Amino acid sequence: MRDFRDAKAMAQTLRDSLGTRSITISHSLSLELVSRMFGVADWNTLSALIKGSDGAKPSPAPIVQAATLRRPAIPLRDLVPFPGATHPLFVGRARTVNALNDAFAQQTDVVIALQKQRAVDEPGFADLHEIGLRADLIELTPLPDGTLKVQVRIGRRVVIRAFSHDGSAYQAEVSDIAEDGATDAPDLILRAVTRFERYAAIRNIRLSESWPPFGEGRQPGTVADTIAAQVLLPLAHKYELLAVLDPVKRLELVEALLDVTSRPLSSALQATRQRAIAHARDRRHRHATLEHLLLALIDDDSAAAVIKSCRASLKQLRTQTLAYVDTDLAHLAAEDGDIAQPSPAFLRVSDRAALAAQEVGYPVVTGANMLLAMFPETRSPAARLLAEHGVTMVRAAKAVADGIGKEEA
Numbered sequence: 001m002r003d004f005r006d007a008k009a010m011a012q013t014l015r016d017s018l019g020t021r022s023i024t025i026s027h028s029l030s031l032e033l034v035s036r037m038f039g040v041a042d043w044n045t046l047s048a049l050i051k052g053s054d055g056a057k058p059s060p061a062p063i064v065q066a067a068t069l070r071r072p073a074i075p076l077r078d079l080v081p082f083p084g085a086t087h088p089l090f091v092g093r094a095r096t097v098n099a100l101n102d103a104f105a106q107q108t109d110v111v112i113a114l115q116k117q118r119a120v121d122e123p124g125f126a127d128l129h130e131i132g133l134r135a136d137l138i139e140l141t142p143l144p145d146g147t148l149k150v151q152v153r154i155g156r157r158v159v160i161r162a163f164s165h166d167g168s169a170y171q172a173e174v175s176d177i178a179e180d181g182a183t184d185a186p187d188l189i190l191r192a193v194t195r196f197e198r199y200a201a202i203r204n205i206r207l208s209e210s211w212p213p214f215g216e217g218r219q220p221g222t223v224a225d226t227i228a229a230q231v232l233l234p235l236a237h238k239y240e241l242l243a244v245l246d247p248v249k250r251l252e253l254v255e256a257l258l259d260v261t262s263r264p265l266s267s268a269l270q271a272t273r274q275r276a277i278a279h280a281r282d283r284r285h286r287h288a289t290l291e292h293l294l295l296a297l298i299d300d301d302s303a304a305a306v307i308k309s310c311r312a313s314l315k316q317l318r319t320q321t322l323a324y325v326d327t328d329l330a331h332l333a334a335e336d337g338d339i340a341q342p343s344p345a346f347l348r349v350s351d352r353a354a355l356a357a358q359e360v361g362y363p364v365v366t367g368a369n370m371l372l373a374m375f376p377e378t379r380s381p382a383a384r385l386l387a388e389h390g391v392t393m394v395r396a397a398k399a400v401a402d403g404i405g406k407e408e409a
Contacts, residue, residue, distance in 0.1 A: 022102055028239050063178045067117025070072060071109040071134070072099035073163065073172035077118040080238035081133060081154045082225040092147040093121070098169035100140060100150055108137050110152070111172040113160060125163040131243045132160045132174060157245070185220045192251055196227045202260070202351050204376065205230060221247025224254045230358040231257060263354035266364040268408040272300040273350075279325065281340040285332040289343045290374060290382035292329075295321045300367030302405040307371070309399040312389040319357035321385055328381070345380060349373045359398060372396050 054147060074089065074096050081087050091097060103110045112133040113123070120127045138151040158174035174254075193212055200207055212218075212226070228241045231254070241257075244250040254260070265273070276296035280288035297303035298318045342350075354375035357365040375393035377383055399405065 007074065034374070055174065065176045065178065068161055068173050068175050070171060070173050071111045072103040072106075073106060073113050073170040074099060074135075075113045075115055075123045075128065075170060077115040077120070078235070080114060080235055080242055081112060081135075081152075082388070083133065083154050083156055084222065084225055084230040086138070086151065086153045086230040089150050089152060090143075090147060091150065092145075095122075095168065095170045097148055099171070100137070100148055102169050103137055104140055105270075106368075109134050109155065111135075111158065111174055112152075112154065113163060113172055114242075115312060122165055122338050123163075124165055125160075128160060128163055129239055129243070131177075131239075131245075132158050132172065133242075134158055134174070134176075157242070167224075176373075177245060179219075179221050179245070185248055186218075188248065188251055188255065189218050189220060189223050192223060192227060192255040192258065195255060198229075198351075199231070199258050199260070199355065202348065202355060203232070210401060219247065220251040221279060224251035224252065227254050227258075232259070232355075234359070234361045237361070242327060260351045260354040263357060264364045266302070266366050268300060268407065269365055269367050269370060272296045272303070272367055272370070275299070276346075277340050277342070280332075283325070283329070283332075284334055284339050284340065285329060286333055286334045286337075286339055287343040288340050288346055289329065290345050290349060290377060290380045291321060291325050293324055293346055293349065294382040294385065295376070297367050297371055300370075302407055303367030303371040306368045306396050306399045306405045307389075307391055309384075310389075310391040310395040312386075312391050316335060317385065317389045317391075321382075324385065345377050352376065356400075362406055364407060366405050366407045368400050372400055372404075377384075 074091065075093075076089070079087065088408055091100065099110065108378060112135050114129045114132060115123050115127055119125065119311060134155040135152040136155060138153055140151075141149040157177045157179075157186075159177060160172055160174050162173035164171045197207070212223075224241075224247060228238070228250075233241075234289075241250060241253060264361055273293075273296070277288050278292040279292040279295050282319070285292070295318070298314055298321065304314055307317065348369065350373075353369040354365050357369040360369075362369065371386075371391075372381070372393070374382055374386070375396070
């Protein structure tokens with residue numbers, strides 16, 4: 001039987017089979033489809049798993065306890081928490097409020113159940129994901145509008161066996177999952193921590209003085225959960241990480257998600273980057289700056305769609321940006337030596353764009369992602385030029401969230 005290490009061969013077989021039926025798909029799309037067959041978000045993640053499996057020592061399988069226990073339950077629809085994290089939760093559904101009151105009265109923990117669809121107001125067992133969590137209640141605060149704010153500390157994963165919503169309070173029957181704590185993967189942990197520190201720098205996440213907070217005995221599962229709790233992802237992708245019970249595989253997936261260099265660029269964005277470099281090279285500028293990049297993005301269909309959604313004139317923005325590049329950047333001209341090297345800001349924006357594509361679930365990095373990644377560079381003339389034409393981070397982010405500028409692999 002084939003497993004995930006046969007993914008490339010399976011992708012080619014799929015492509016050939018569809019070809020015989022006059023259905024043509026790209027090689028990258030066939031890889032993405034096979035990745036989803038294995039329950040993995042995308043090809044980059046599956047590729048990392050394949051590489052990580054070469055010569056890797058197999059980790060012990062997590063044990064799902066046969067015994068079950070019954071606890072008050074809190075169904076969540078807009079958050080996927082991870083073990084070890086502390087969260088404030090705001091609850092208003094009557095059965096959830098009653099479940100919290102029961103838990104405090106009984107001095108017991110609660111089950112966090114994760115909804116498949118946010119729109120469901122009264123979830124039943126079929127509306128919930130299989131993997132949930134146990135959580136300790138730290139503090140309960142009634143709010144003036146009748147809702148509750150509760151501080152919870154997330155504990156271990158559980159398998160939800162049954163869920164009751166017939167009475168006055170939600171309740172769940174669960175089995176604990178025991179992860180083996182003896183697995184050792186120091187090289188993988190070091191790579192994941194190093195990549196997360198780079199991710200935090202790109203995303204302006206301030207790490208605590210106690211970082212990394214793993215203690216002496218670093219376990220892959222603990223490291224994976226600590227990092228996953230801070231990585232921005234669509235909720236569905238967050239749950240995919242939570243549901244990976246093997247701690248080493250979970251950390252491999254987390255590490256792959258943090259690898260900004262592996263995220264594929266759309267063919268249009270590849271051409272746009274080359275065009276930005278050419279703008280600098282043609283003027284013999286030492287660096288390709290964000291202004292060269294903005295000039296190229298104006299002619300990128302994906303980025304242009306976002307700019308137009310902000311009601312800006314592409315023609316006027318192009319004219320003003322071109323004038324800036326030709327006059328204000330004249331001092332970058334070099335008589336000899338290397339020219340058109342991407343500036344540090346150019347590279348930061350490229351990394352940030354790859355993460356932005358991942359966070360909104362785009363299969364490839366697009367010009368829209370690159371445009372959105374410019375705004376944190378608040379001191380750059382490129383950001384100022386965009387603002388002068390009404391292209392703001394809030395407007396651009398809304399356009400990207402609405403799917404404007406999205407391209408297929």
